[in-house]
Amino acid sequence: MNIPFLDNWRKRHGGEDGTSLASAVDGDPEGVAELLSECELLRVRAGRNGLELDDSPASLEALDQLPPRWRDDPEELPWLGNDAGLYLGTVIVRTVPGAVWHIWPGGHPVVRLVSGREIQVVESGLDWAATGAPELSQVYAEAAEA
Numbered sequence: 260m261n262i263p264f265l266d267n268w269r270k271r272h273g274g275e276d277g278t279s280l281a282s283a284v285d286g287d288p289e290g291v292a293e294l295l296s297e298c299e300l301l302r303v304r305a306g307r308n309g310l311e312l313d314d315s316p317a318s319l320e321a322l323d324q325l326p327p328r329w330r331d332d333p334e335e336l337p338w339l340g341n342d343a344g345l346y347l348g349t350v351i352v353r354t355v356p357g358a359v360w361h362i363w364p365g366g367h368p369v370v371r372l373v374s375g376r377e378i379q380v381v382e383s384g385l386d387w388a389a390t391g392a393p394e395l396s397q398v399y400a401e402a403a404e405a
Contacts (some may be wrong), residue, residue: 292360295368296349301342304329312346314353316403319395322346329388336388344384347395351378351402358402372405 296314301322305312308325312318322343329339348370352358357373369377383398 288360291362292349292352295345295360298342298346298349300335300338301346304339314346314350316350316354316396316399319347319350319399323387323391323394323396327388327391337385340385340388341381342384343388343395344381347384347398348378348380350399351380355403370402372402374405376405378402 298312302312305322305325310318310321310325312322329335345368348360348368351370352360355372359371361369361371361377363369367379368381369379371377378398380398383393383395386393387395
């Protein structure tokens with residue numbers, strides 16, 4: 260998975276062009292979590308609707324209630340969906356005990372729960388952006404009860 264802002268993170272943390280996100284998470288898990296939590300497009304769109312994303316489960320419920328105007332822009336939809344998935348993962352990692360980011364060898368970020376179950380949050384975010392299902396709060400609830 261190509262994460263465009265990874266180059267900026269590499270520059271801030273002295274990484275080489277060949278530095279993978281998978282290896283970065285081993286060396287700097289907090290830095291990678293910070294990187295994945297940026298979700299700038301989603302935060303801007305939410306802010307325009309009066310919603311401040313505070314990395315809480317309640318903010319996921321509020322996102323589920325937003326009118327899906329991004330569906331009118333086929334170029335923005337996948338970017339917003341990617342951000343929604345990364346934001347979902349951020350909320351899970353910050354609020355579900357033992358949840359951590361895990362990066363597959365190809366660079367695909369997932370959230371790994373204490374049970375070992377991996378949640379493909381980016382796919383959930385893309386589905387949510389495109390169709391509204393599953394709701395982000397529903398994915399969170401399933402992760403929190405595991």
